[in-house]
Amino acid sequence: MGETDNSTMTDGSGVARGSGVSLWKQIAEAITAEIAEGRLAPGARLPTEAELAERFGVNRHTLRRALGVLTEQGVIEATPGRGTFVKEVPLHYAIGARTRFSEIVSSEGRAPGGRFLSSQREPAPRDIAERLKIPHGTELLRIEIVREADGVPVVCGTHWYVADRCKDLEFLVAATGSITRALEALGLGDYRRLETRVTARLADETERTLLALPAGRVVMVVESVNGDARRLPIQYTRSRFAADRVQLIVKS
Amino acid sequence: MGETDNSTMTDGSGVARGSGVSLWKQIAEAITAEIAEGRLAPGARLPTEAELAERFGVNRHTLRRALGVLTEQGVIEATPGRGTFVKEVPLHYAIGARTRFSEIVSSEGRAPGGRFLSSQREPAPRDIAERLKIPHGTELLRIEIVREADGVPVVCGTHWYVADRCKDLEFLVAATGSITRALEALGLGDYRRLETRVTARLADETERTLLALPAGRVVMVVESVNGDARRLPIQYTRSRFAADRVQLIVKS
DNA sequence: CCTATTTGTCTATATTAATATACAAATAGC
DNA sequence: GCTATTTGTATATTAATATAGACAAATAGG
The missing domain is CATH 3.40.1410.10 (Chorismate lyase-like)
Structure with a gap:
């Protein structure tokens, strides 16, 4: 009672703090969804980590953890100096x-x-x-x-x-x-x-x-x-x- | 690479640690599911907090946070000395x-x-x-x-x-x-x-x-x-x- | 070759989640 | 009324999440 319920607040960037789901997980799922919907085509370059971090309203480290998950899954691939890319379909x-x-x-x-x-x-x-x-x-x-x-x-x-x-x-x-x-x-x-x-x-x-x-x-x-x-x-x-x-x- | 992937491990109690979803949220959802499936009927008494904490393999405080969410939602109701009960359907x-x-x-x-x-x-x-x-x-x-x-x-x-x-x-x-x-x-x-x-x-x-x-x-x-x-x-x-x-x- | 850009890594710190104990307060049953 | 049970509350500690800043390493482009 009397607690502020922010469980479904998303501050416009699509991530909800204090929802019981970690930010890196929400971001990883959001990017996966963008790829699945075709808004990020295979081979396409993602925005830079700094841009993505700002878009999602989180620290770059938090964003990198999300990208790390996707890299582990083989969904994306990053190279220093070039950027991060959606992997080509198998x-x-x-x-x-x-x-x-x-x-x-x-x-x-x-x-x-x-x-x-x-x-x-x-x-x-x-x-x-x-x-x-x-x-x-x-x-x-x-x-x-x-x-x-x-x-x-x-x-x-x-x-x-x-x-x-x-x-x-x-x-x-x-x-x-x-x-x-x-x-x-x-x-x-x-x-x-x-x-x-x-x-x-x-x-x-x-x-x-x-x-x-x-x-x-x-x-x-x-x-x-x-x-x-x-x-x-x-x-x-x-x-x-x-x-x-x-x-x-x-x-x- | 080389990290232990326990994202889908559940140690038999249905809760996954380090999955990006907090334990209290997983527990709240598990109990909600039990009620929805009818395995916990309206009016039924839940096991004691100590028992539930042990069953889910978490601390009693963590479990209480899950129950707190359900109480906020009006799904369950607790009274000291008696126990916690699934609320009667409206x-x-x-x-x-x-x-x-x-x-x-x-x-x-x-x-x-x-x-x-x-x-x-x-x-x-x-x-x-x-x-x-x-x-x-x-x-x-x-x-x-x-x-x-x-x-x-x-x-x-x-x-x-x-x-x-x-x-x-x-x-x-x-x-x-x-x-x-x-x-x-x-x-x-x-x-x-x-x-x-x-x-x-x-x-x-x-x-x-x-x-x-x-x-x-x-x-x-x-x-x-x-x-x-x-x-x-x-x-x-x-x-x-x-x-x-x-x-x-x-x-x- | 030099520079700007971008990813990779490191250290430090704050915040939140989860644990560990202890004890108070309400209830039920005798 | 007493006692055992169960929920409620408080405090302290540890672990996981998230932030902050700095710098190294690889790449692209002139």
């Missing part, structure tokens, strides 16, 4: 019989890219030989690769090719700059995915470097077997997708 | 041509009651005479009354009767204990409401005493004119309803 990566990275990225209106890290020949280890239905120890061509969308690394992977089923692949890949086109040159244009397995775990040191991930982020590990038109296994892939940049879609 | 008081307090209370499954405070004769003041369509100064019988539902005072009111239209009313009321029955004895059984006016304000000292209201509570002031079967005004009433115990319903 890539929708549909897994089907004909799954081509560059096609998927293009169809989402983003620029596919990537780089080759290494290629070498090695005998097939037990588990991979099993998947490729070849004898243990058969010579494989191993390629390490990172792929990007709009310059953002999305997935790093290791590809093992059955060497005598695709001769000179490494040179063709280097020449064409594309696995798809290299395989086309070998008459394996319509290779198809035969099997896919998905799991997920914390990114390790190497993956964090390749994918430019902060510590504690998750990768989805996708193993796939690809074959030629006659369903003869040609390639085994173990890819690690940055989980907060990709959504795998499996239609069934 | 009486739904339908205002129509045939409005009888006892009938309304009974139909809500509650026990009607009340007591007479005083009765005296006095000349009609200007405003009341106008409403009753009688000459200024006509003799009126004035009755002060308090009515209850399940022993809880709901309304206090002053009734003015046109004295020569209902002789010996005060004796009949005292004899029968009911205005309705007294009027029936006078052949005015089917008196009807002719007009109703509603306003509201803070309860004054007298009303707080009569209705057992804490300071700061609101009363609805209902003025009505009742007449006999031929719509001849018999009675003018000025009632003050405890706003948090009654909901007036006007169908139209």
Whole structure:
């Protein structure tokens, strides 16, 4: 009785003090709502922290805590000197019989890219030989690769090719700059995915470097077997997708 | 990064610490939910504060703040030595041509009651005479009354009767204990409401005493004119309803 | 290279939320 | 009337929120 009830007062900035909900939480929810409503588009730059703090009528530290929550959630991303940006929506990566990275990225209106890290020949280890239905120890061509969308690394992977089923692949890949086109040159244009397995775990040191991930982020590990038109296994892939940049879609 | 995320942890008691929502608010909402779901019926007694504090895993003061919010909202009511109780749902008081307090209370499954405070004769003041369509100064019988539902005072009111239209009313009321029955004895059984006016304000000292209201509570002031079967005004009433115990319903 | 802008980090302080004890006051039951 | 129970109130302490100011570090733009 007689207490001032300010539980629903918002002083025009949308945040209510003494409401039982902390300011940083209210601000984080407000910004999330703006993004959800489309008033802040993916890739858009947020006002500076100083501006936002003034708009919400709080101290910059309080505002930063709100941004910290959103950063943890992977909703926004900040870089010193540049500003804070709404993260691009995750890539929708549909897994089907004909799954081509560059096609998927293009169809989402983003620029596919990537780089080759290494290629070498090695005998097939037990588990991979099993998947490729070849004898243990058969010579494989191993390629390490990172792929990007709009310059953002999305997935790093290791590809093992059955060497005598695709001769000179490494040179063709280097020449064409594309696995798809290299395989086309070998008459394996319509290779198809035969099997896919998905799991997920914390990114390790190497993956964090390749994918430019902060510590504690998750990768989805996708193993796939690809074959030629006659369903003869040609390639085994173990890819690690940055989980907060990709959504795998499996239609069934 | 690397921070312990306990934002959704609830340690089994339903309250999350460090979630950005204060414990008292979470507890208040939890109890409100229990009442809404019917797991705590109107009139039911809550566990003691000590028990609730233990159940939610908080200090008694924290719990009391939650109960304080609910008390402010008029959802619960506490009395020292007895306990804390879910408030009875407000009486739904339908205002129509045939409005009888006892009938309304009974139909809500509650026990009607009340007591007479005083009765005296006095000349009609200007405003009341106008409403009753009688000459200024006509003799009126004035009755002060308090009515209850399940022993809880709901309304206090002053009734003015046109004295020569209902002789010996005060004796009949005292004899029968009911205005309705007294009027029936006078052949005015089917008196009807002719007009109703509603306003509201803070309860004054007298009303707080009569209705057992804490300071700061609101009363609805209902003025009505009742007449006999031929719509001849018999009675003018000025009632003050405890706003948090009654909901007036006007169908139209 | 230099400068302005912007995010990142640090330290200090005030305010609010939550805890810990203790005891008063009202009620119910004997 | 006495006692146990339960709500009400007071004081002190600790933890979490929020504010204030200062400065480092990265970026962009000339």
